[in-house]
Structures are given as structure tokens and as C-alpha cells.
Amino acid sequence: MPLSHRSTLTQFLIEERRRFPSASGDFNALILDVALACKAIARAVALGELGGTLGNHTGENGDTVNVQGETQKKLDVLSNEVFIRRTEWAGHLGGMASEEMDLPYQIPAQYPRGKYLLVFDPLDGSSNIDVNVSVGSIFSVLRVPKEAEKSGRDVTETDFLQLGAQQVAAGYALYGPTTMLVLTVGDGVNGFTLDPNLGEFMLTHPKIRVPEETHEFAINASNSRFWEPPVKRYVDECLAGKTGVRAKDFNMRWIASMVAEAHRILMRGGVFMYPRDTKDLSKPGRLRLLYEANPIGMLMEQAGGRASTGRQAMLSVQPTSLHQRVGLVFGSKNEVERLERYHTEPVEEVLSNPLFAERSLFRE
Ligand code: AHG
Numbered sequence: 001m002p003l004s005h006r007s008t009l010t011q012f013l014i015e016e017r018r019r020f021p022s023a024s025g026d027f028n029a030l031i032l033d034v035a036l037a038c039k040a041i042a043r044a045v046a047l048g049e050l051g052g053t054l055g056n057h058t059g060e061n062g063d064t065v066n067v068q069g070e071t072q073k074k075l076d077v078l079s080n081e082v083f084i085r086r087t088e089w090a091g092h093l094g095g096m097a098s099e100e101m102d103l104p105y106q107i108p109a110q111y112p113r114g115k116y117l118l119v120f121d122p123l124d125g126s127s128n129i130d131v132n133v134s135v136g137s138i139f140s141v142l143r144v145p146k147e148a149e150k151s152g153r154d155v156t157e158t159d160f161l162q163l164g165a166q167q168v169a170a171g172y173a174l175y176g177p178t179t180m181l182v183l184t185v186g187d188g189v190n191g192f193t194l195d196p197n198l199g200e201f202m203l204t205h206p207k208i209r210v211p212e213e214t215h216e217f218a219i220n221a222s223n224s225r226f227w228e229p230p231v232k233r234y235v236d237e238c239l240a241g242k243t244g245v246r247a248k249d250f251n252m253r254w255i256a257s258m259v260a261e262a263h264r265i266l267m268r269g270g271v272f273m274y275p276r277d278t279k280d281l282s283k284p285g286r287l288r289l290l291y292e293a294n295p296i297g298m299l300m301e302q303a304g305g306r307a308s309t310g311r312q313a314m315l316s317v318q319p320t321s322l323h324q325r326v327g328l329v330f331g332s333k334n335e336v337e338r339l340e341r342y343h344t345e346p347v348e349e350v351l352s353n354p355l356f357a358e359r360s361l362f363r364e
């Protein structure tokens with residue numbers, strides 16, 4: 001399609017808004033500010049060593065560590081700053097929360113407060129940044145609780161503890177060979193590619209759908225000894241391929257950038273698993289509910305896929321803290337449902353499965 005015929009992100013948002021004649025335009029303006037933040041981060045990521053932004057972020061006492069106990073990269077901190085500065089001023093937000101900030105961010109007093117909350121992972125997959133592998137930013141938009149909006153009071157952690165099903169919008173930017181923005185405003189999923197000449201996100205992937213069937217799975221197999229039986233069973237059956245109960249060969253991928261895996265799955269199907277495991281019982285999973293699992297969960301569901309903890313639909317999990325971790329499985333619907341089914345079958349049944357007991361590649 002000629003470039004002149006493609007919609008820009010701005011045009012797309014304005015056309016979407018026509019469905020809600022009473023909408024103020026705040027939401028669209030917020031998304032455009034987020035998109036600008038993503039363009040700025042894309043530039044910083046693309047410059048790499050030339051921009052002096054690779055490596056760990058250091059403070060007075062050496063490398064800095066976020067609330068998760070993870071060493072922060074320079075680009076984690078810079079991306080967080082870009083998200084804040086590009087969105088705090090406009091009067092659309094009542095507050096923000098991010099992987100890189102222990103507490104909710106309050107909109108500074110000199111700016112008006114608005115009706116949305118922005119929750120984000122400013123740079124996902126940042127362990128990949130120094131090796132030039134794709135990373136991205138993930139975001140989720142919630143509403144400020146009515147009473148807080150009315151009073152204009154500071155936001156609290158509790159204000160953010162909303163079900164994934166209550167998200168107004170979710171999306172991510174992927175800084176890969178091309179920069180893309182993939183967005184849902186609750187009416188399907190649309191993908192935009194950054195035209196570097198125009199500096200505009202152009203609609204290139206309208207109405208993305210996740211294929212229901214797949215033969216591709218993604219999991220960090222180095223954790224296999226910590227997996228729970230339903231996960232071991234599922235992976236074993238995939239590995240058994242044509243000769244096993246699944247009667248087809250599977251392919252495996254692991255990028256260690258969840259946002260890049262989510263994108264691959266939106267494009268061609270597949271299943272991603274970072275399940276709850278027994279590695280560290282104080283951590284119920286690796287990934288975080290509010291700014292990783294919920295936005296990706298909304299995108300998957302809006303594209304006809306599914307996202308789950310393995311036991312429960314992700315979007316129905318009641319959050320209990322800002323940085324809560326959760327087991328996460330998402331992707332092609334039939335595979336996610338299969339894994340959920342395995343979680344409901346009694347463990348004895350799983351262990352007595354001949355494939356699991358005799359031929360398991362991951363048997364303890
Ligand atoms: P982040 O960089 O925001 O901390 O997230 C990294 C996440 C996710 O992107 C990826 O899937 C996972 O960590 C990789 O974990 P492993 O290092 O265990 O493979």
C-alpha cells in the first residue's frame with residue numbers, strides 16, 4: 001500500500017474516538033504522549049554505545065538496584081524518565097507506576113491532574129540491551145478511582161490495584177529492526193510501524209489476530225527442575241513431537257525479552273510460559289502483574305488469544321501490590337487452555353502419564 005494511503009496513529013485514534021462523541025480527547029492525547037516517549041526511547045536504544053547509554057546505571061554507592069532487587073541499566077532509568085517527562089505535564093494523568101519506581105509517582109503540583117493512571121515497564125528485556133537484542137516498553141492505562149479524581153488527592157498504591165479487565169488500553173513499543181507500537185483500546189489490536197523519515201507511527205498491521213493453533217513454544221528451560229508437574233507435562237509432550245501424544249513436532253524460542261516474544265506470538269502464534277515455579281518460593285513467578293502480565297494479557301485477549309496464570313484468567317487476578325509477581329502463560333488459545341486443563345488434573349494422573357514418567361527429557 002502506498003505510504004500516502006496509510007493511517008497515522010493520530011488519524012487512527014481520532015477515527016476510533018468518533019465512536020464516543022462525548023470523549024474529551026484526553027485519552028488520545030495521552031496515547032500520543034506515550035507514543036512520543038517510545039520514539040525518544042527508540043532513538044536512545046538505536047544509538048547504543050554511540051549514545052553512551054549502554055551498561056549499568058550507577059549512583060553514589062555503585063550500581064543501582066530497583067525495588068525488585070534487579071540491577072538497573074542506564075537505559076532502564078533513562079526510559080523511565082522519558083515516560084514521566086513526556087506524560088506528566090498535560091493534565092491527563094492522576095499518577096503513574098513503573099517497574100523502576102518503588103512507589104506511585106505523583107503528578108507535580110504545577111501540573112493539572114487528570115482521570116487516567118499510567119502503569120509501565122519502561123524497558124522490558126533490558127538484560128538484552130548490551131548485546132543488541134530487541135527490547136521494548138510496555139504500558140497499561142487505568143482510570144483514577146472516581147473519588148480520587150474528584151478530590152484531586154495524591155494517588156495511593158491501592159488506586160492501582162485494579163483487575164486487568166478494567167484496563168482502558170494497553171500496548172507496547174518494540175525496538176527491533178523496526179520500531180513498532182502495538183495498541184489495544186478495547187476494540188481489537190492494531191500495529192503501527194515507525195516511519196523514520198516522517199517520525200510517525202503508520203498503521204501497518206490492522207486487526208491483529210493470534211492463530212489458535214501453533215507448534216511453537218517459549219520457555220526458559222534452564223528452570224525445568226523447578227517447574228510444577230503440569231508445566232513439565234506440557235513441555236515434555238511438546239518435545240516428544242510427532243511420536244508423542246501431540247503427534248506433531250514443535251519448535252522452541254527464547255529471546256528473554258517478553259515483549260519481543262509477545263510480538264512474535266501476535267504475528268504468527270505460539271505460547272509463552274514463565275510459570276510459577278519452586279525456584280524461590282517467595283516469588284510467585286518472575287514477571288510482574290500490573291505492567292507486564294496485564295497489558296500483554298489484554299492484548300492477547302483482544303487479538304483472540306489467551307493469557308492466564310495457568311490456574312486463572314490473567315485479567316481476573318485481583319492485584320494485592322504494585323510490584324506483585326505472577327505466573328504467566330499467554331498466546332494461542334488452544335495451547336493456553338490445554339495448559340490450564342493440565343493444572344486442573346490431579347497430580348497423580350500427571351505423574352502416571354507414561355510419557356512423563358519414562359521418556360521425560362526433564363525428569364528429575
Ligand atoms: P525486565 O527487563 O523488564 O526486568 O524484564 C525481563 C523479563 C522478560 O522480558 C523476560 O521474558 C524475562 O525477564 C527473562 O527472564 P530470564 O532471564 O529468566 O530468561
Ligand code: MN
Pocket residue numbers: 121123124125292
Ligand atoms: Mn520487563
Ligand code: MN
Pocket residue numbers: 076099121122123124125126
Ligand atoms: Mn523493565
